[in-house]
Amino acid sequence: MKKIFFPRLFQLLSVIWGVGTLTFILMRALPGDMAYRIAASRYGQDNVSSDAADLVRQELNLDQGAVVTYFSWLKELLQGNLGRSLVSDEPVWQILQHMLGHSLLLASVALFLSFFIAIPLGLLGATFGKKVDQGIVVFSTTIRAMPVFVVGLIFILVFSIHWNWLPVAGFGSPEHIVLPALSLAFTLAAISNRVVRNAAIKAFYAPFYRFAQIKGLSSGRTFLRHGSRHIALPVVAFLGIQLVGMIEGIVMIESLFSWPGIGHGLAHAIFARDIPVIQGAALLMGILFVVLNTLVDLVCYRLDPRARRQA
Amino acid sequence: MNPLISVDQLSVYSKASCLVSPLTFNLHQDRPLTILGQTGSGKSLLAQAIMGLLPDSLRIKGKVSIFAKTLTKQECRAMWGKELVMLPQEPWHALDPLMTSLRQVRDVYQWVVGQTEHTANSSAMKALTSLGLDKSADKLPGELSGGMAQRLAIVAATAGGASLILADEPTKGLDVSRREEVIRLLQDKSQGGGLLTITHDVHVAKQLGGDIMVIKDGQLVESGTVEQVLSNPQAEYTKLLLQAQPSEWPIVDRDPGYFAKSDRIMQTEALRLVRGGKTIIEDLSFTIAKGEVVGVVGDSGCGKSSLGDALLGLLPLEAGSIERFDKKAKPHQWLKLYQDPPSAFTGSVSLATLLDDLVSLHGVDQARIRPLMTRLSLSQEILERTCLEVSGGELQRFAILRALLLDPVFLFADEPTSRLDPITAKEVTMLLVELAREQDCSVLLVSHDPDMIRHTCDQVIDLS
């Protein structure tokens, strides 16, 4: 267990450090008075004055050169002080809270859907001979060739604009989630169905699988006792790899569908150069990424008795 | 009485060729039948054909009846576990690596025999206990030894009640000392039923008794009772097979006083080796003379290979010392022959390129290559191929060629023939010993077969 948590804890600290450093550079790269901008982010655009800016300057040692400033910047970050948005003047934490819920909803629906597509498709490819498998390969390759936002765009053109079945973008009703989740799910499933297929073939042709049948177990029982876990393990492990794709997909899909999640927030903040929100959103994404990775590790650990024995 | 299995003119074809030529035989109750032949002789296909396990790409002709009935694949499948069962070649792979021993056996009692989970659990525990596997009930296959895994496989396979057993190479990869208990277990489990064993090991056939069929390249060479065929073989091939048993090898004689006069090449003092936190060799001292062939024997895991690696400096010593006396010898004259020939070569270039690399690096005399290749019965053509395109025997001989060209003073041969079939193994081992003696090169020959060591070595280190 320690083997799982220590590296991840280290990664968590890396995320905070990395995001903090990059946004610090971003802050310094902008023209104008940095203390004024930070004061604005803390106390709100309306309450900011040159006095407040001076206070910040003193507190963060902004007049003492880059290195000292940098460390007080990181200190603020470690204390969880993320400031306020330069645009809307809301506290960043509050903005993030809203966004996180939306993103998690979209991500879990998309992931769930992708399983629903990938697992049957993969098993189909593994069991129904070459022709079926080749068809699935063509399908997967075609979807994979399209970036997730192109898939989303095509869905919008077809289902929203041409047929007018579903809303183009936005948030509110259950219909709104269909297209973004589906686009993301298709992109994820285009890759993961191959992983399911390869894992299934590996299990079905493994000597232990045949031996289980020779022992007298029926086909169904053999699949349940010996197939399912051997397929699940690589698929879950692959999920860890796919997390990168999923988070990147969320950034793109949320922006395309104006889904008010973290990805949309991050892209918007970058466009508006709203530094506190950029920092907060990037940080939250990084944390989410590390936490989800840890979850994947834990599930693998649960599934694989060999790993448990070693611990 | 009807035969349990009756095979009539059975042959197996791939698209291009005939893999097993027509065979006819009967298996009777309580009279074991053994099919003897080398790897690749098509004998495994035969077992698969009887079980209804042949892949769709292969066709069969002829008739197989089990319990006097000709069965379809489905009917045959319905009998698996309950009446008919096949033991796997490599038990480690045939056991689910994610499941404990107990569960793999319990599954059969629960889902095949139809017991409740609780009863199945105690039945499984009882079965494991009767074979001394009770302490391993909660272990995963990866934590079992080869012999334990094979016993577990046999228990799991026969738990469903099958007494008609097909055993495909049941002793493959097992230490000599473990073979007998597996064979006894097989005899025990097939009592009142039938036992068809497929093996390359003459010992297995001898111990099982009953009838025997000798097969070569899918063709029947000779058949009869075991006593008859093994004590008085008629076919040339059977004779070769029998002679290839290490116990039948000629003893390579050398005057016992020979090494007293010759120089020492190395000496070890109170050697201690540790692997994975466990001491595997303790307080071992010996001397190797120039040109001496030293045999190391012991069960798997006893540290035979580690000892060789330590002598070559590939493994650190925990305690003790190794002294090399031949100060003139260069580092590249202390060499090793590997157990698995293909893994000891890069497949990226042809063997000729590998040989050229060696020649240009050490300025080897080109004229020596051809005669040595002839001695090793290596044809020039194989040089054009990569290591993946030649047979294991050829590749091991090529490895010997490469080593000998460097005039080694010491050669560590790590089970160099354990992956080869018996006839090739005999040829390669004999050649290695012969050529090493000619060059006055010392050899450390590691093997799990005491007979092989006894017949070829001047000094034996027994680690078991």
Add this chain to the structure above:
Amino acid sequence: MMVSLLKHATFGQKCGGLLLLVLLAFALFGNGLAPNDGAYQDLDAILAPPSETHWLGTDHFGRSMVARMADAIRLSFMLGVLCVVTSSIIGVSLGVWAAWSGKKVDAVLNVFVNILLALPGLVIVLLFAAIVPGSFFVLYLAISLVQWVEYFRVVRAVTKTTVDSPAMQSSQMMGFGRWYLFKRHIWPAIAPSVFTLATFGCATAILTMASLGFVYVGMQPPLAELGLMMVELFPYYSDAPWLLAEPLIAIALLVLGFHLLGRKSS
């Protein structure tokens, strides 16, 4: 070399290679098919459908789409190739070094890699793009920074098993030097994976630039860039659907070409 490469290529790889060659030819010589360069605004021909003068039509400023598409695809190729060359050289050399030169180097590099792996690649690139908006060079730096890790991890793992293999141990005992061991043992073992990573990495780099353009934080107008063009042309999808289709098809073909080229036969 070329001949043997062609001989071993699968049907899919040949298709991918051909597709990329066609796209590359278009990127390099496509400007010749246009009456003007990609910046020239022909205000008399706004949103013109494909015709003899404008093979792919004109956009909302009356700019020739042939020229703009050629520019955009060329930009994509340039980024892809630059990123692949940079990240593969860094990743492969560090990977081999880490696996072959003892625990210290390995440990230090692993810490570094773990830091980079803590953030999804796109987020890192987005942050870089935020610092210097609209800079091709920064985009290239950021993508390479993200991508070398892939090479490093794969190469390190494969090299580790190769270094421990009997084959390499045997060559080493026979006195062969480091360069020989790399040439005969390590490189043949890692080359196929590096090639696959390179083709897929190229596709990912191109995708990343388009993604950034698509959310309007990448290359800035009036530069022709595929993702940016999609956003710009989206409002005209009902008047001139072919315009929106062009960058969509181009990016799909680019990615498809690289994916096909990189896939090993199964």
